[in-house]
Amino acid sequence: MNILLTEYNRRKKKNPAYSLRAFAKALGISPGHLSQLMTEKRELTYRSALQIFPKLELPAAEEKRILARLKKEESKGSFRSRVLKSLSQDFYTDLEVTRIPAQTYLQVGHWHHDAIFNLSEVGTDLKTQIKDIAHSLKLPVTRVRQCFSDLQIAQVITVEEGVMVSKVNSYQMDGHKSEALMNQLVSAYKESQREIFEKGMSCMRPEAPYHLLTSHCFKIPKKEFRSFAQAILSFSVQLEALYKNVDSKEDAELYFFSTQTVPVTE
Known part of the structure; x- marks a missing residue:
């Protein structure tokens, strides 16, 4: 009252x-x-x-x-x-993020590209990498080869004489996004996230101790949502920076950290 x-x-x-x-x-x-x-x-x-x-x-x-x-x-x-x-502090500088145009990002925004980028190793024969990554991700060799090609076109990796000689530290979307391009990005993102969600659901087994599924419901003042979103983004960047340089020789698995904030009230 x-x-x-x-x-x-x-x-x-x-x-x-x-x-x-x-x-x-x-x-x-x-x-x-x-x-x-x-x-x-x-x-x-x-x-x-x-x-x-x-x-x-x-x-x-x-x-x-x-x-x-x-x-x-x-x-x-x-x-x-x-x-x-x-x-909400800017951690992108420490992570050395390369920003690529939205139109280019559309070609490398699927989770396959992200996974392959993170599993790829500089100084390794490309054919060997394609075979090993296809086996690790359970993807067709043709798909992995196409993703490597997309990453080269986006200039986030460099291949010379069949060997990957360099790659950027990390990449994010940047630049102006028209309404038509935004619709394409959203559509592509939905498809990619649907696959990740289904993969996550298939991992929900009692004997899978490393699979984490959690959700929280809480009220966010409308005037603070932008700050909330920035905080979530910055937190994910901090996690990425923390585990970015894991030694390839370590016993490690590739994980996806995916967030979605869904309004459930009208």
Whole structure:
């Protein structure tokens, strides 16, 4: 319940001529500020409540209860802001990410390309790599060969005389994206993620201790969603940087870390 709106209506009922301007003057705030508070376009802060409540003549117990709630919410909001800020730092510089045009990224955005890029090794014969990676990923040799070709065209790997001689540290999409291109990107991404999801579901067995499936449901203020999304992106980049240079001789598996934030309320 909006306590300011309730109080205004109470005063208006006693005096039909009572105006919003008069109410704002009585509370010591501007009419615009009051209007936003009453229509809930602006949140009532703990500090504002301390200023306003003494002029409302609320019952002491109710005033104490509301102030305690506002103080708790403000404290939580401040903590959330600090966490989001710390997670939203730009870690791309440390990771040395190469940005490629969106049109080019469309050709190398499937999970096959990402997996093959991460499994490929500089200084190794390309034919040998294609055979070994096809076996490891359970993909046709022709598909792996095509993905290597796509990665060369995108200039994220370099092959000379049948040997991969260099590759970038990591790559991300950059540049202007038209509506038509965005539709293509979304369509391709959906198909790629569908395959990853199905692969993940097939791994859900009691004897598969290294498969992690987790989901969480929580409320995100609309005004903070952009910060939330940036925090998730930055966190994934931190993970990538942490495990980017795992020695190829180590006993390691290739994992996909995939996130999806789905609104379930209208």
